[in-house]
Amino acid sequence: MDTLITAGRVLPRPSAPVGDGAVLVRDGVIVAAGPRADVVARAAPDATRHDFPTGTALAGLFNVHVHLAFDASREMLAHFQAGDLLEGARSRLSSMLRSGVTTVRDLGDRDHLGAAVRRSFDGSVAPRLLVSGPPITVPDGHCHFFGGSVASDGEIRALIDANAAAGADVIKVMASGGQITEGGADMWESQFDARQLSVVVAHAASHGLPVAAHAHGADAIEAAVSAGVSTVEHCSFLTGPREFDRREPVAKRMAADGISACSTSSRNWRVIVEKLGDDVAQAMYGRLPWLEEHGVRLLAGTDAGLPGSVFDDPVGALELYEWLGFPRRRILEIATCDSAAGLGLADVTGRLEPGLAADVLVVEGDPLASLAALRNPLLVLTQGREA
DSSP: OEEEEEEEEEESSTTSOEEEEEEEEETTEEEEEEEHHHHHTTSOTTOEEEEEEEEEEEEOEEEEEEOTTOOSSTTHHHHHHHSOOHHHHHHHHHHHHHTTEEEEEEOOOSTTHHHHHHHHTTTSOOOEEEEOOSOBBOTTOTTGGGSOBOOSHHHHHHHHHHHHHTTOSSEEEEOBOOSSOTTSOOTTSBSSOHHHHHHHHHHHHHTTOOEEEEEEEHHHHHHHHHHTOSEEEEEEEEEETTEEOOOHHHHHHHHHHTOEEEOOOOTTHHHHHHHHOHHHHHHHHTHHHHHHHTTOOEEOOOOBTBTTOOSSOHHHHHHHHHHTTOOHHHHHHIIIIIHHHHTTOTTTSSSOOTTSBOOEEEEESOTTTOGGGGGOEEEEEETTEEO
16 A cells, blocks of 8 residues: 655755655555655555645654663652553653654663563554663663673673573663762773673674663773774763863774764753853763764764653754754754664665655654754654554
């Protein structure tokens, strides 16, 4: 069955807008996207039709760093520890889809919650969901409450084996400390050295899995990049409280090796600017244009689930890039095709092109003129199925 979407403009890629365009979907796959007359001519006479004369059709958005186990409240850890998490996680994933996010990567849960959520939607409409399972951490280390503490190379390998067997798409390792674990390492302190991280990467590769490294500290980032991880989460280059050390050789190696960076910034960035002031905020967030200048691929992810990091406002997070001076075209690329490439999904989704999955978002207005248009979804398809 064909689905034909016509719109005032279509963005096969953000850099190539088409006025008065259309998208043709068949069996969950994009058949054509481009000028209306060309696409309509290929549709079956009985195609289901959607017409949005003042709207824009683009690829569905990505959020490559979430925690479905958390509820984004100030009491999120207490709620997490209280009991059954499945229904809440299902609701959060559905809210992401309604906001236009069609691909999600969960980077840390307990008892393989993400895999259970994915199974629970089998046959139902939901975003594409990639999961890590319990992250690798040190005893009493950052996020040890997920159940991924290890104390030796053998335990590292055993946890990777268990996560792979449970359906993990990526292995997560806490290369540095973080903010939410009482008594754990500080954000800028390393939890694993380059040798240990190399063990993680090599054993994950034996299962055909990439590695995502949580790394705030400059030393942890350098070690993770040296070990050959696929993505660096946060990538803050911290050396102490409000102290940063952006290391150019590390950025150059990331670009050369195709290692992507995810800022994990939610709509909370505005609160941080107000609280810390423009100078400190620029020092903190200025790493993103700096990484861009060095050719490092940036990925869209919000750390959704942490306090105030809600699941249904991808636009609030993307507006950080606009504040930093990124053109809206680049911001849309980060949220779609660049994130797809960083997750190894460039041949699957991230663009409106023939042969790719029909992950389609239609919004009122033009997001190339104002990102606020993304707050007005008119239609969301995930692999051709309407949300």
